[in-house]
Amino acid sequence: MPTTQIIIIAVFIVVAFSFSFLYSxxxxxxxxxEDLDNRIKNTSEQEIKEFYTxxxxxxxxxxxxxxxxAVSCLFHAPDTKEHMKNGVKNYLYSLLTLGMVKFRTVxxxxxxxxxxxxxxxxxxxxxxxxxxxxxxxxDRLANAKIFPxxxxxxxxxxxxxxxxFTLSIPSESGTRExxxxxxxxxxxxxxxxxxxxxxxxxxxxGRHFLKKLGECFSNLQVRF
Numbered sequence: 067m068p069t070t071q072i073i074i075i076a077v078f079i080v081v082a083f084s085f086s087f088l089y090s091x092x093x094x095x096x097x098x099x100e101d102l103d104n105r106i107k108n109t110s111e112q113e114i115k116e117f118y119t120x121x122x123x124x125x126x127x128x129x130x131x132x133x134x135x136a137v138s139c140l141f142h143a144p145d146t147k148e149h150m151k152n153g154v155k156n157y158l159y160s161l162l163t164l165g166m167v168k169f170r171t172v173x174x175x176x177x178x179x180x181x182x183x184x185x186x187x188x189x190x191x192x193x194x195x196x197x198x199x200x201x202x203x204x205d206r207l208a209n210a211k212i213f214p215x216x217x218x219x220x221x222x223x224x225x226x227x228x229x230x231f232t233l234s235i236p237s238e239s240g241t242r243e244x245x246x247x248x249x250x251x252x253x254x255x256x257x258x259x260x261x262x263x264x265x266x267x268x269x270x271x272g273r274h275f276l277k278k279l280g281e282c283f284s285n286l287q288v289r290f
Contacts, residue, residue: 175252
């Protein structure tokens with residue numbers, strides 16, 4: 067790989083993680099963990115509803131009129147290794163076009179809608195259009211399990227009291243695992259653009275989803 071390409075990839079990674087560091091410092095300057103917790107807890111359900119409607123309102127119609135209870139997203143925060151891997155892959159794809167086409171990895175959100183008939187998982191394409199729509203009905207959720215998960219790399223990108231979980235759901239093709247977080251985190255790029263107050267509402271929205279999941283299914287109660 068040419069030195070120029072290596073330098074570009076390295077600069078991208080340094081910038082990404084410098085942002086994460088500065089963001090962490092920014093949060094610290096806004097108050098202690100206890101202060102942040104209190105501000106998150108004081109977010110009203112109306113504020114949460116307005117937030118997720120503005121973020122994911124276009125996909126609510128796919129619930130076909132079913133009562134909506136809570137909204138979040140599958141959690142995925144690319145680390146250094148993944149950024150490096152994608153950088154190399156995109157460079158090789160570009161070589162195949164003799165450099166005429168530049169490739170870039172595009173991450174998209176995967177909205178989660180907890181409704182009266184179960185958990186809806188909406189997979190999107192690179193244009194944010196619905197690609198697939200799955201439903202884990204209430205019977206499957208009643209037999210699901212949830213486990214806390216360590217994610218130190220992702221913790222550096224979020225507030226210090228962020229928590230992570232793996233939701234394990236039985237399905238016809240085997241067990242399906244969904245990664246969850248106490249933050250509403252659509253993609254790394256979109257989340258990084260949220261102003262501070264919007265990040266607080268995103269935190270309240272993610273916690274609201276986990277809380278409602280536990281209220282609907284006692285086997286899926288978690289502490290955070």
